[in-house]
Amino acid sequence: MNFESAVQTYLGEIDFDPARLKEKYLAERDKRIRDEGIDQYIEVTADFSHYEDDPYTPRAERDPLFDHVDVVVIGGGFGGLLTGARLAEAGYTKIRLIDKAGDFGGTWYWNRYPGAMCDVESYCYLPLLEELNYVPKHKYSFAPEILEHSRNIARKFNLYEHACLQTAVTGMQWDDDAARWIITTDRRDEMTADFVVMSNGPLSRPKLPGIPGINEFKGHTFHTSRWDYNYTGGDSYGNLHKLKDKRVGIVGTGATAVQCIPHLGEWAAELYVFQRTPSSIDTRNNHETDPGWAASLQPGWQQERMDNFNIMTNGGDADVDMVHDGWTDIYRNLTGTAAKQASRTLGRRLTDTEREELIELSDYRKMNSIRRRVDQIVSDPATAQALKPWYRQFCKRPCFHDEYLQTYNRPNVQLVDTHGKGVERLTEHGVVVDDQEYEVDCLIFATGFEVGTSYTRRSGYDITGRDGVTLSEYWADEMRTFQGVMSRGFPNCFFLGFTQTAITVNVPHALNEQAKHAAHIVAETRLRQKQRVEPTAQAEADYVNEIHRLARTNEQFYIECTPGYYNSEGREGNKEGFFSGMHGAGPIKFYNQLRAWRAAGTLEGLELY
Secondary structure, three states, X not given: OOHHHHHHHXXXXXXXXXXXXXXXXXXXXXXXXXXXXXXXXXXOOHHHHHHHOOOOOOOOOOOOOOOEEEEEEEOOOHHHHHXXXXXXXXXXXXXXXXXXXXXXXXXXXXXXXXXXXXXOOHHHHOOOOOOOOOOOOEOOOEHHHHHHHHHHHHHHOOOOOOOEOOOOEEEEEEEOOOOEXXXXXXXXXXXXXXXXXXXXXXXXXXXXXXXXXXXXXXXXXEEHHHOOHHHHOOEOOEOOHHHOOXXXXXXXXXXXXXXXXXXXXXXXXXXXXXXXXXXXXXXXXOOEOOXXXXXXXXXXHHHHHHHHHHHHOOOOOOOOOOOOOHHHHHHHHHOHHHHHHHHHHHOXXXXXXXXXXXXXXXXXXXXXXXXXXXXXXXXXXXXXXXOOOOOOHHHOOOEEXXXXXXXXXXXXXXXXXXXXXXXXXXXXXXXXXXXXXXXXXXXXXXXXXXXXXXXXXHHOOOEEOHHHOEHHHHOOOOOOOEOOOEOXXXXXXXXXOOOOOOOOOOHHHHHHHHHHHHHHHHHHHHHOOOXXXXXXXXXXXXXXXXXXXXXXXXXXXXXXXXXXXXXXXXXXXXXXXXXXXXXXXXXXXXXXXXXXXXXXXXXXXXEEO
């Protein structure tokens, strides 16, 4: 059997022209390329700073702190909570989590828009389920449950005791003589800590589109991550009854908009959805948790399920797909699993060219089914055509929803497709697209968070290490870490997140592996009665070289993608894209590598003194 026959056996009849489809994808991409790249978005400072205000928790005044704790963790989301939990398990009690939000939860503190839910299965996504003896209510949990679970983690590990909420860090400076960090905040705090862990997270600071006239609009505005229920009425579950007589516009059709637009469409008198690029929408099939299944779970069930999901979504082999959802279906068809099945049919390993061709054809076929689904659901042919995504599956984050496309069949809902150009301008009373003004009473920005900007811009402050060198200076050319968690010249400082680590669909899984690693190094430093720990210059250089050596050869893929935060808005080279600088071995090998390093017990590559 030749390769073409093996492909046909695996995929079935190819009833489309791959070359013409690729031309269509590239043409759609070219419509959306903008010279300013990521600079088309506005930083929420000065006139726009109110978009970052907390609408959920009244500000509580307190006296400034000038005390000392063992560890300061910046960020109260899952990364910070997991770090606090792992440090508490290691015996630390004076752990201080700092977050500008009014409570724990991170992204899930801010994302309270109607319909908000996790899009990775909750039995994998919500961390520390076994430690809290909890099973989520649905396969995909809604935002209120996720927020409450975050609070329960903080209660379980006593993280409220020393927490500084409603507090923004303004600076961090290493005191080498005292071997400790000095942390200042907007509350006039000047506290110290032996160790600091940076878990700021990439999805906390809202961004706005730089639409001309954004300051001229006189109607009501807010960002989806700061949802104004005083204006809309209702809560995260819907019932936006105050919109019954309102004309509402929403800018954006990404993952957030997909979840809240059905609720806006249900309640607004008129809803205008302003679209630059449509999302890929597959079925969600959410359902309540089966009590019998929950009762049958055995110790170790969550780690086993997380590992299985990680294998299935990274091209590995597993006897059973425990999660069996849209994510695992995509990866079964578009990663190594597909290539392995075709290889077995062919009786030999595929060449690199054959493997890429098979994945590309599988991708085209999957996206064709996504586009057919639009036609099956949306009744108006012109609207259906505008809602079809013309790009490869992973050019944008895939979305799953069972009410989004149906919303466009409502008579009060109008899709305003900007043909890739975005909104032309705002006026005092509305939104202009193609010289037509759409008058609205309220304009909602579903434009996401800052991703692809510098680490220090997203955190809102810089870090000054040994000899006065700042992190922005040290990482000016590129990020430089050891194992993705530490940098030379910044002793006792750890990073969590997308900092030269391995990325996985289930982000809390990645954060948990990093939190375990950081907590291990902190505990070992104290156990060995040392005050400082940092990578050796050689170990850091070797690791950065490893990142370069294993860099996945997917740059061309993202160059050909429609612009978005995955490819830094189409910027060629993709050095600041969402996946740039990740460990190319993938999460399975990377996590095993970290575990083996810890098990060796030598702390190879670190200098303790």
